[in-house]
Amino acid sequence: MKKPLPRIWILATGGTISYRAVDVKQEGDFDQVRFSIDQLLPQMPEVEQAACLQAEQLFQIGSTSITDGHWLTLARRVQELLDRPDVDGVVITHGTDTMEETAFFLNLVIKSAKPVVLTGAMRPATGLCAEGPLNLLHSVLVASSPDSWGKGVLVVMDEQIFSARDVTKCSTYKVGAFGPTEYGCLGKLVRGQVYYAYAPVRPHTLASEFSLGGLEKLPKVEIVYGYSDCGATLLQAAADAGARGIVYAGTGSGILHPDVRQLYQHHHRDYPVLVRSSRIPRGGVGLNNFLDDDLHGTVAAWDFTPQKARILLKLALTQTEDVETIRKIFARY
Numbered sequence: 001m002k003k004p005l006p007r008i009w010i011l012a013t014g015g016t017i018s019y020r021a022v023d024v025k026q027e028g029d030f031d032q033v034r035f036s037i038d039q040l041l042p043q044m045p046e047v048e049q050a051a052c053l054q055a056e057q058l059f060q061i062g063s064t065s066i067t068d069g070h071w072l073t074l075a076r077r078v079q080e081l082l083d084r085p086d087v088d089g090v091v092i093t094h095g096t097d098t099m100e101e102t103a104f105f106l107n108l109v110i111k112s113a114k115p116v117v118l119t120g121a122m123r124p125a126t127g128l129c130a131e132g133p134l135n136l137l138h139s140v141l142v143a144s145s146p147d148s149w150g151k152g153v154l155v156v157m158d159e160q161i162f163s164a165r166d167v168t169k170c171s172t173y174k175v176g177a178f179g180p181t182e183y184g185c186l187g188k189l190v191r192g193q194v195y196y197a198y199a200p201v202r203p204h205t206l207a208s209e210f211s212l213g214g215l216e217k218l219p220k221v222e223i224v225y226g227y228s229d230c231g232a233t234l235l236q237a238a239a240d241a242g243a244r245g246i247v248y249a250g251t252g253s254g255i256l257h258p259d260v261r262q263l264y265q266h267h268h269r270d271y272p273v274l275v276r277s278s279r280i281p282r283g284g285v286g287l288n289n290f291l292d293d294d295l296h297g298t299v300a301a302w303d304f305t306p307q308k309a310r311i312l313l314k315l316a317l318t319q320t321e322d323v324e325t326i327r328k329i330f331a332r333y
């Protein structure tokens, strides 16, 4: 008897994978026409044959328009689907610009060992050599693989499998636009075969202490960029606008501008919780390394990029404002 096909649910949210190019060579911009997942799938018979698919258009937006509200809606829908015995895994199509953020948020709040895979495309659906269909096929294969269980939320792009924790968009235009922040990819796809070499060991999904339970809203956390002569103006603006947390994308090892240092050294209790990350993509920021976090009441982001640190800080702030506890969370995740 033939083995039944895995039952995979596709949630479409928009992004370039669904866009029509003004011209196939992509010399012009993309136009406003977007294809729904029901229009795209019939053009991808290989994807349709790879699993027993159900598809649903959840949003139809570019990923720079994703809000906390979209994250909560998406996460609730993913959880609902994974809780069903007739769903084996979920694939999410998403714009590439903030895919790593949505993936990391889901990685921290979803409670299931079943695979969740995000994918997208750099080339629009009608572009020459559009890579969306192959990325979607690979994502369905990864979501169907028993080896993907328990690995947390994954991003599949350009024949590579990444952990949501460690993936980032690192090119603005190339097809191979995604890469690891510090620790490499988990696996790859070769001729339709899913290969894993590594598994994430930091807490995610079932082992994460964060969940959707009772979460109606997420605390406001802003990112402030450090550069020469930046002063504390933008940080002050973020604090005045009601941020409960600030991620500082510092120079070098997460170094704060002297004006920001002054503020936090003397007044950190009156300011939002500050996480020190770095604007440098590799290397990270350690606690009390190159800056006295104890003196400044600040938190080290370790190897999280500013955009990932922002998500972890948002979730941490749903539980506590205690700096010591938040430090422990950053060290653990």
Ligand code: ASP
Residues within 6 Å of the ligand: 014, 015, 016, 017, 061, 062, 063, 064, 094, 095, 096, 097, 098, 120, 121, 122
């Ligand atoms: N602007 C698009 C988005 O993030 C880019 C993409 O999907 O590649 O939605």
